[in-house]
Amino acid sequence: MNRRLPLTLAAALALAVALSGCVSLPTSGPVVESAGTDRTDTRRASDIDARPPATGATRSEVVNGFLDAMTAWPIQTSVAKEYLTDEAAAGWNPEQETIIYSDSLPVRETAGTVAVQLTAADRLDQIGAWRGAIAKPDLTMNLHVTIDKGEYRIADPPDALVVPASWFRQRYRQVSLFYFDPLAQILVPEPVFVPEGDQLASSLVSALLSGPPPLARGIVRSFLPPGLTVGLSVPVDDEGIAHVALVGEAPKVTSEEAELMLAQLAWTLRQDPTISALRVTLDGTDLPLPGGASQYSVESASAFGPAGPGSGHQVYGISRGRLVAGPLGELELTTGVFGAEDAGVVSVAVRPDGERAAAVDSDGRRVRIATVRADDDVPPRTVLSGGQYARPTWDNAGRLWVLDRRSGEAVVWLVEGEDGVARQVDVDGVSGTRARSLAVSRDGTRLVAVVRGAGGDRVVGARVVIGGRGKVSATREPSVVRPPDGNRITDLAWTSPIQIGLLAPTSPGALSEVDVVSADGATVGVDALSTIVTGRVLGFAASPVADAPMLAVYADRYVDVVRQEEYDAGSLPLTQLDYAG
Incomplete structure (x- = not known):
């Protein structure tokens, strides 16, 4: 039999708070949930316009401006590149990794170098997979600042998007990219972080097409042919149908392979609550759907689900x-x-x-x-x-x-x-x-x-x-x-x-x-x-x-x-x- 829980003793509740530290005051029951999410509602994440470098800015001002410009939202790095020399801007690759820092000390100038000391930081790889804490000796970024066209500019930026943790919490979401086990019997989720917002569906498909994160290679397999990219975006119509246009040279896909491709896409895209079904084209040709259907429900691939068959009761x-x-x-x-x-x-x-x-x-x-x-x-x-x-x-x-x-x-x-x-x-x-x-x-x-x-x-x-x-x-x-x-x-x-x-x-x-x-x-x-x-x-x-x-x-x-x-x-x-x- 099941029943609602009675109230607990006030003394036990007070002790629970004292011992749990960050846990909020319990209100009822011997089992008390301390609500907790590390993610703020993205609707509160206001747009941020990056400011270009000011004329005559000092070395320190250029470095601080570069860090601030990387927090532009929606994400864009064109203004951040203005803080770099022309050569550095041409070679800078902020998509290589993401560095998330909790805080930083005031920058320090030494000769032509400006040091940025991070107190603690973690990193994501190029797909958005978590790679853990950065070792203490690597928490200092030494940026060489030189004169370029009469202004101070950074000559050696790190190939990373460097952002504060508070900014990241508001704007990124942990999701799963779905691949298969080696025998193609069950889907394997690979957790990654992607930016929230209107482009969530596009971000999910783009990340999936990048292939498994480096540490998952050799463990999982993808049936999405390599070399494919998604069109300009993945639009979702008023009926909740995501239109996925895959572009690139790909071998002919069998119906069996198409079913596995659809399973990966469906399980990945179902994390966008606005999507109920998808239509997929490969170089302009519709991907064959089981039973000749016109669209593929995101619930259609339940047989491949990562939890396997069976209920949870x-x-x-x-x-x-x-x-x-x-x-x-x-x-x-x-x-x-x-x-x-x-x-x-x-x-x-x-x-x-x-x-x-x-x-x-x-x-x-x-x-x-x-x-x-x-x-x-x-x-x-x-x-x-x-x-x-x-x-x-x-x-x-x-x-x-x-x-x-x-x-x-x-x-x-x-x-x-x-x-x-x-x-x-x-x-x-x-x-x-x-x-x-x-x-x-x-x-x-x-x-x-x-x-x-x-x-x-x-x-x-x-x-x-x-x-x-x-x-x-x-x-x-x-x-x-x-x-x-x-x-x-x-x-x-x-x-x-x-x-x-x-x-x-x-x-x-x-x-x-x-x-x-x-x-x-x-x-x-x-x-x-x-x-x-x-x-x-x-x-x-x-x-x-x-x-x-x-x-x-x-x-x-x-x-x-x-x-x-x-x-x-x-x-x-x-x-x-x-x-x-």
Whole structure:
């Protein structure tokens, strides 16, 4: 059963505020959402006209004017080029990357050089993908200022758009560009930042046509032929139909390839709320649509969705060592071996199709795979034993990942195929560390792990390289998704195809915090959620399926942390609850 939550004690609310810092004052319920978005409504982002250099401007004034001119909105860099020498202006490429700085110190002149000292900054690559913080030694931009036609001008500008974080938050939006996994079975989202405004559809298509971001190459594939560009723009008519004119030399496209191209475009463009369908031409010829339709709905490619098939309302858990399953508020014991009275399950993960489960039993020292429901023809199979195993995790292709939490020497295991044998996979930043938990994305190309350290737990991310036959061949260099902040993280789960939720006790047994963060580690310009939950929380359940509630899990209930709705566990007290995956 589900019900609205009662009011909490005033003392607990006051404590929640004290411990959460930036979290706003709770108003009702034991689960309180601290609203949070890092993005201001772009309708408040007024136009900014860049000012050209004044006659007789000093070196410092020229440098400051150049920085100010790069904040022109809508984006244009023609005025910024006026602060450069003719030679520098001809070679300047501000589209190479974007530098986002939080603040800067007053510029300093030394001989013919003007130094711009940034206090902290992050960068995006040429497509708009997040590339993390700039190292401290690189935070100083030394600009050589010389005399050109009787005026001071910059001779060596950085090939970047350099803008303040406050400006960026108001005007850029994190979106996903959609590519395919190597087997073209599921779409893989690649998060990037694009400018908001009337040209959102054009920005999305242009970015998609640029191909995968550099760090995703070799991991994803695109069926949009290379060398194509979008026409002057992507107009959206009054009926919500986007007209995408692709221009450039391209080989003849088969109907199968056209369907995959349309899937990429549809999933990318559906992020523009004004678009409901698209029409696509390739060098003036209509791209063939399935069934001879005249337009392609942005919902037509749901079968390729990055979260895979299935709804977000079926959950699986453990009650008294037995597997339970059902819709929210309707859990029942399962009929398979893991639902038996002597199952002894301590953690479990159900495959995204809901057919099989991987369970850890024998006090955490054995991993078995079995069907969720009774099936006499498929006995349980032991895939690992003798370790200290965390909750397993599945991707949509049925690959099973298991973390062995050996003291200070974690091992990552992978089981592929129906009858696959477990093998070790070396994951830099996770293997050989004090890793505590691990989760893989539904598309199978990303994994994230919680790694314990002296300064608290950090979240490490790595990309997974999948070979042509669907087998994992390697993992790429890790990145820091969430640096340590002194706290421990007791649970994590994918809340969307590009975001993860983290559960961290701020006062064990009394208060915990749920933070939703970007899986690429982006910290500026992303939607953010920070939520305080009260009481003895056992875990956090979430799913990349769009309509799946995020749940704080207690022994006797589980609570939607956004809608503040509660579901009773009834006669099945819980020790774990999760969605498939």
